[in-house]
Amino acid sequence: MIGIGSDHGGVTLKEAIKEFLNQNGYEFKDYGTQKDVPMDYPDIAETVARAVVSGECDKGILICGTGIGVSIAANKIDGIRAAHVTDVFSAKMAKEHNDAQIICLGERITGPGLALEIVKAYLESEHLGGRHQRRVDKIMALERKRD
Numbered sequence: 689m690i691g692i693g694s695d696h697g698g699v700t701l702k703e704a705i706k707e708f709l710n711q712n713g714y715e716f717k718d719y720g721t722q723k724d725v726p727m728d729y730p731d732i733a734e735t736v737a738r739a740v741v742s743g744e745c746d747k748g749i750l751i752c753g754t755g756i757g758v759s760i761a762a763n764k765i766d767g768i769r770a771a772h773v774t775d776v777f778s779a780k781m782a783k784e785h786n787d788a789q790i791i792c793l794g795e796r797i798t799g800p801g802l803a804l805e806i807v808k809a810y811l812e813s814e815h816l817g818g819r820h821q822r823r824v825d826k827i828m829a830l831e832r833k834r835d
């Protein structure tokens with residue numbers, strides 16, 4: 689199950705991604721916002737991130753104007769690795785190396801054609817484990833080292 693959400697600055701790209709997910713047989717849940725309904729990006733980022741941490745969703749896709757706000761906010765939720773991506777290679781690496789459960793996109797930065805290629809690359813990639821898992825474990829250990 690893929691959780692998808694955006695603020696008002698990402699709602700058009702969210703609809704395009706939902707169409708792609710539908711056409712390609714992916715199961716998803718849309719957490720909002722809807723067209724013409726303003727939403728602060730930390731709120732939608734928290735909702736989707738918590739859905740991933742709880743196991744309600746396996747992966748998440750977050751969109752705002754730049755992708756920056758939702759990525760900063762989602763990474764504040766313990767257990768989350770959210771990757772802000774603007775290219776296909778990074779989307780693949782975000783899964784293979786970083787085991788990111790969420791990717792973050794910017795509607796004002798990345799056009800719909802590239803955005804769909806990014807989503808496809810991310811969803812079709814698998815975490816490689818091994819030395820990459822050791823590094824992911826070190827990222828997560830940072831949560832226990834907070835002052």
Ligand code: RB5
Nearest residue numbers: 695697752753754756757
């Ligand atoms: C909203 O206007 C805008 O600030 C937001 O979508 C995003 O770009 C923040 O990072």
